[in-house]
Amino acid sequence: MQCYKLTLAYDGTRYSGWQIQPNAPSIQQHLQEVLAMLLGEKQIAVIGSGRTDGGVHALNQVAHFKTARECDLNRLLLSLNALLPHDIRVKKLEMAPLRFHSQYSAIGKEYHYQLYLERVMDPFRRLYSWHVLRPLDLPLLKEAMPLFLGTHDFTSFANEPQKGSVSKNPVRTLRRLDFCAMEGGGRLEFEGDGFLYKMVRNIVGTLVEIAFHRLLIPQILSIFQARDRRLAGRAAPPQGLFLVKVDYPADHLLKESTPIPF
Amino acid sequence: MQCYKLTLAYDGTRYSGWQIQPNAPSIQQHLQEVLAMLLGEKQIAVIGSGRTDGGVHALNQVAHFKTARECDLNRLLLSLNALLPHDIRVKKLEMAPLRFHSQYSAIGKEYHYQLYLERVMDPFRRLYSWHVLRPLDLPLLKEAMPLFLGTHDFTSFANEPQKGSVSKNPVRTLRRLDFCAMEGGGRLEFEGDGFLYKMVRNIVGTLVEIAFHRLLIPQILSIFQARDRRLAGRAAPPQGLFLVKVDYPADHLLKESTPIPF
Numbered sequence: 001m002q003c004y005k006l007t008l009a010y011d012g013t014r015y016s017g018w019q020i021q022p023n024a025p026s027i028q029q030h031l032q033e034v035l036a037m038l039l040g041e042k043q044i045a046v047i048g049s050g051r052t053d054g055g056v057h058a059l060n061q062v063a064h065f066k067t068a069r070e071c072d073l074n075r076l077l078l079s080l081n082a083l084l085p086h087d088i089r090v091k092k093l094e095m096a097p098l099r100f101h102s103q104y105s106a107i108g109k110e111y112h113y114q115l116y117l118e119r120v121m122d123p124f125r126r127l128y129s130w131h132v133l134r135p136l137d138l139p140l141l142k143e144a145m146p147l148f149l150g151t152h153d154f155t156s157f158a159n160e161p162q163k164g165s166v167s168k169n170p171v172r173t174l175r176r177l178d179f180c181a182m183e184g185g186g187r188l189e190f191e192g193d194g195f196l197y198k199m200v201r202n203i204v205g206t207l208v209e210i211a212f213h214r215l216l217i218p219q220i221l222s223i224f225q226a227r228d229r230r231l232a233g234r235a236a237p238p239q240g241l242f243l244v245k246v247d248y249p250a251d252h253l254l255k256e257s258t259p260i261p262f
Numbered sequence: 263m264q265c266y267k268l269t270l271a272y273d274g275t276r277y278s279g280w281q282i283q284p285n286a287p288s289i290q291q292h293l294q295e296v297l298a299m300l301l302g303e304k305q306i307a308v309i310g311s312g313r314t315d316g317g318v319h320a321l322n323q324v325a326h327f328k329t330a331r332e333c334d335l336n337r338l339l340l341s342l343n344a345l346l347p348h349d350i351r352v353k354k355l356e357m358a359p360l361r362f363h364s365q366y367s368a369i370g371k372e373y374h375y376q377l378y379l380e381r382v383m384d385p386f387r388r389l390y391s392w393h394v395l396r397p398l399d400l401p402l403l404k405e406a407m408p409l410f411l412g413t414h415d416f417t418s419f420a421n422e423p424q425k426g427s428v429s430k431n432p433v434r435t436l437r438r439l440d441f442c443a444m445e446g447g448g449r450l451e452f453e454g455d456g457f458l459y460k461m462v463r464n465i466v467g468t469l470v471e472i473a474f475h476r477l478l479i480p481q482i483l484s485i486f487q488a489r490d491r492r493l494a495g496r497a498a499p500p501q502g503l504f505l506v507k508v509d510y511p512a513d514h515l516l517k518e519s520t521p522i523p524f
Contacts, residue, residue: 011385057386077382087385120339123273123349124319128386 001068003100005253006031006046007092008061013127013239014087016054018061027052027088031063034083038076039069049102049246050109050195055238057128060091062246064102095254108175108247110191111200114240115208117185129185130204130240134212138179138186141211145177147220148203155227157203158196159235170196170227189244198235206233263330265362267515268293268308269354270323274500275389276349278316280323289314289350293325296345300338301331311364311508312371312457317500319390322353324508326364357516370437370509372453373462376502377470379447391447392466392502396474400441400448403473407439409482410465417489419465420458421497432458432489451506460497468495 008027016024020032028046035044048063077093084090099105114129116122121131151173158170176191188207190200206223209215215233223231270289278286282294290308297306310325339355346352361367376391378384383393417432438453450469452462468485471477477495485493 009385011388081382086383086388089382089385091382120343120351120353121348123271123351124390126273126348 001066001098002071003064003066003096003098004071005092005094005096005100005102006063006065006090007094008058008063009089009091010058010061011087011127012052012055012057014085017056018048018050018052027061028063030084030088031080034080035065035067038079038083039067039071041067041069047102049106050243051197052241052243053198053238055127056241056243057239058243060245061243062102062106062248064096064100066098096252097254100248100252102246105248105252106194106246107249108191108193108245109195109243110189110245110247111195112242112244113188113190113200113204113236114182114242115185115188115204122184125184127239128242130237132185132208136208136211137213138211140213140217141207142179144207144210144217144220145179147217148177149174152224153227154196154199154224156223156229156232157199157206159198159202159229161197168196172196172199201235201238201241202229202232204236204240208236209233263328263360264333265326265328265358265360266333267354267356267358267362267364268325268327268352269356270320270325271351271353272320272323273349273389274314274317274319276347279318280310280312280314289323290325292346292350293342296342297327297329300341300345301329301333303329303331309364311368312505313459314503314505315460315500317389318503318505319501320505322507323505324364324368324510326358326362328360358514359516362510362514364508367510367514368456368508369511370453370455370507371457371505372451372507372509373457374504374506375450375452375462375466375498376444376504377447377450377466384446387446389501390504392499394447394470398470398473399475400473402475402479403469404441406469406472406479406482407441409479410439411436414486415489416458416461416486418485418491418494419461419468421460421464421491423459430458434458434461463497463500463503464491464494466498466502470498471495 010027015027018027020026020029031046032044044065046063046065052058073093077090080090116125116129116131153170154172155170172192172194174192178189180187180189188204272289277289280289282288282291293308294306306327308325308327314320335355339352342352378387378391378393413435415432416434434454434456436454440451442449450466
């Protein structure tokens with residue numbers, strides 16, 4: 001038995017999300033089907049570092065699977081990309097120890113959320129950002145950001161996990177939250193040890209409420225304290241969100257697993 | 263009667279091109295239908311600066327139309343964008359003199375062509391670049407570029423115009439041709455007084471043949487001289503091509519036409 005680590009990029013537009021669901025296209029299902037076919041196995045379980053919702057994108061999602069079949073890493077990577085839809089790409093395929101688990105071994109994650117603020121939407125960004133049409137008070141948004149940094153109980157910023165999700169400790173540590181200006185808008189960058197369900201989108205929605213002057217900065221503290229999801233802002237729409245990176249301990253791969261040359 | 267200049271961005275993926283065709287979705291048709299509806303006219307002819315093929319994109323295509331109906335520029339811009347599909351956006355709406363013609367008044371154009379050269383395609387660029395999988399000799403490609411600069415008979419790099427196209431003088435002046443490195447590949451930037459049908463894609467295809475070592479640099483001169491389309495490289499695929507800018511004389515707009523504030 002051998003464990004393999006997959007690094008994936010996908011455009012979430014056409015999918016109902018990462019996770020397999022009946023009668024809805026998912027990234028996990030495509031990967032499982034193609035891997036089972038290529039490895040000649042009845043079924044291959046592909047476990048992701050976390051679920052992304054419908055419309056959410058990934059630049060470097062991580063997943064793992066186990067198989068006893070022998071694999072040529074290079075050939076398997078090429079075959080996967082030949083058979084997967086063009087909006088799902090396997091960027092890397094590496095060997096990991098059997099104890100590696102894409103979700104439980106993760107020690108950090110990075111998400112970006114893109115805002116588009118011009119009057120007329122750029123048609124090339126329509127599927128990759130939230131078009132906020134009302135003027136935003138950006139200095140106020142930036143002033144509110146540090147209140148989310150550090151270790152907190154994020155219950156007020158987390159939705160109930162979907163059926164089948166493991167119930168979780170609601171305390172998370174947000175290590176970095178930056179606003180980076182981009183042409184036509186900006187990008188909120190989140191780095192932390194982990195994120196609750198819809199936590200990034202709920203924080204973005206709350207920051208935008210503040211920048212609309214519909215919520216005051218001091219209210220954030222009472223929202224945290226209330227541990228009540230209904231008090232925070234509405235979730236920002238999915239298409240602005242990108243899972244950018246999943247971090248693991250430095251020694252999480254098998255030594256024999258070298259990068260594949262061109 | 264008043265003439266209006268439209269500046270448009272569109273994602274060409276879903277369209278069979280700019281021009282109206284029976285039983286195929288076109289950008290021109292959407293614009294004509296929405297404008298006729300908004301202006302309460304039976305028909306509005308929207309004339310573009312040039313045709314873009316199916317899959318080709320535009321950052322600033324220019325078109326014009328004429329109407330005797332009174333227009334509030336600001337309201338019409340908002341209404342157009344409210345009714346057009348999200349992959350077609352009107353960026354500007356300005357008043358031009360009646361003599362203005364988006365095609366015949368143009369004095370220059372800029373096109374970009376994006377190449378993606380990494381082994382695994384970036385899923386977010388799949389619809390906006392040509393994925394060239396074989397290694398390219400980029401220094402050789404750059405060495406060949408200056409041979410296309412200046413004034414030439416470009417017959418060997420032009421396809422027969424589509425039915426209904428005006429037959430054209432095949433002499434054009436290419437003022438600028440640069441290669442700009444981008445993450446994962448590069449962009450060829452073309453600026454000239456005008457371009458024949460498929461000229462940019464045919465030059466890109468020829469440059470890539472040179473960078474594959476399948477065509478030699480001195481052959482370019484004989485290809486020019488032969489005035490025979492069959493000798494040059496195959497057209498590069500449409501999805502890498504962007505119409506970036508159409509230039510007009512400085513005084514081509516009416517003075518009353520000021521930019522619309524947010």
